[in-house]
Amino acid sequence: MPVLFDILGDIANLSFVIKIMCFSYLTYWLYATFYNSKIIFGIALIVAGYFTITYSDATTALVAIFGLLFVLGPQLQQTIWFGLAPLLQPFGIDLMGNTVNQKMSMLEQEKHSKELQSKIAAGEASQEEVEAFQRQQQLQQMAAMEGQEDIGDDVPNYDAMKKRSMMLRR
Amino acid sequence: MSIFDDIGNIFNIIWIIALAFIAYWLYNWAKETLVFSSTLAYIVAGILIYYLVFEYPVIGFLGVTGWIIITSGLLMGLAIFAPVFGNIMYKMKKGEGQ
Numbered sequence: 001m002p003v004l005f006d007i008l009g010d011i012a013n014l015s016f017v018i019k020i021m022c023f024s025y026l027t028y029w030l031y032a033t034f035y036n037s038k039i040i041f042g043i044a045l046i047v048a049g050y051f052t053i054t055y056s057d058a059t060t061a062l063v064a065i066f067g068l069l070f071v072l073g074p075q076l077q078q079t080i081w082f083g084l085a086p087l088l089q090p091f092g093i094d095l096m097g098n099t100v101n102q103k104m105s106m107l108e109q110e111k112h113s114k115e116l117q118s119k120i121a122a123g124e125a126s127q128e129e130v131e132a133f134q135r136q137q138q139l140q141q142m143a144a145m146e147g148q149e150d151i152g153d154d155v156p157n158y159d160a161m162k163k164r165s166m167m168l169r170r
Numbered sequence: 171m172s173i174f175d176d177i178g179n180i181f182n183i184i185w186i187i188a189l190a191f192i193a194y195w196l197y198n199w200a201k202e203t204l205v206f207s208s209t210l211a212y213i214v215a216g217i218l219i220y221y222l223v224f225e226y227p228v229i230g231f232l233g234v235t236g237w238i239i240i241t242s243g244l245l246m247g248l249a250i251f252a253p254v255f256g257n258i259m260y261k262m263k264k265g266e267g268q
Contacts, residue, residue: 014229017221024214028203072241079245086249090256107263 015056022060023052025067189227192234193219 026048034041051059068076085095116133200215201208222230239245 083245086252
């Protein structure tokens with residue numbers, strides 16, 4: 001029965017390809033490093049070839065780690081921060097380590113405030129909860145007012161514009 | 171049914187074009203990496219193309235396309251779909267609340 005999948009043979013062929021690519025990268029780096037001295041480049045190339053053939057596992061692993069972290073490091077960082085982190089955020093996974101439960105999300109805040117309102121209306125809320133709810137309302141009002149003041153400072157004649165738009169509405 | 175034969179032929183043509191692009195990409199990589207010696211570049215390109223296009227074309231295709239996707243920065247565009255998942259999770263949580 002002929003062998004259908006020569007797995008170890010395939011791994012041997014692919015490891016040869018990886019060794020060739022590793023040696024090519026090493027020659028590229030050595031050429032850039034010893035651009036001015038071809039003799040040192042030649043000697044270093046022979047040493048690199050010896051290391052790639054005899055200590056191939058360690059050499060390819062080191063070249064791969066160096067290539068991934070040093071050469072592609074910024075690219076990987078950008079991809080993780082701007083590609084992966086926003087995707088994981090809706091599922092509650094924060095790459096910085098802050099769990100979502102530590103800070104209430106907008107939805108849970110809305111729920112919490114609605115529950116508080118209904119409790120206060122029913123008269124079941126304790127004094128602390130009432131005070132907390134009043135503080136929350138005050139903060140929201142202050143934030144809304146702050147926003148308006150900022151616009152007034154930045155845009156010239158904002159008050160005049162607002163008066164005109166109010167008059168037009170009437 | 172000749173339509174299945176036609177689909178097979180079209181896929182075959184597309185696969186050959188893709189492998190030709192993979193071979194060109196590997197030749198270009200060898201040329202850029204081994205700038206100092208064109209002979210060595212041809213030898214390395216020949217080895218890479220033989221093993222990654224003729225012997226193991228699937229591995230070559232996946233490896234080269236994966237490398238292009240990772241290094242081109244296309245994965246940063248995945249963040250475009252983050253609000254989609256956010257909306258789905260928001261609606262799921264709202265559904266649970268109700």
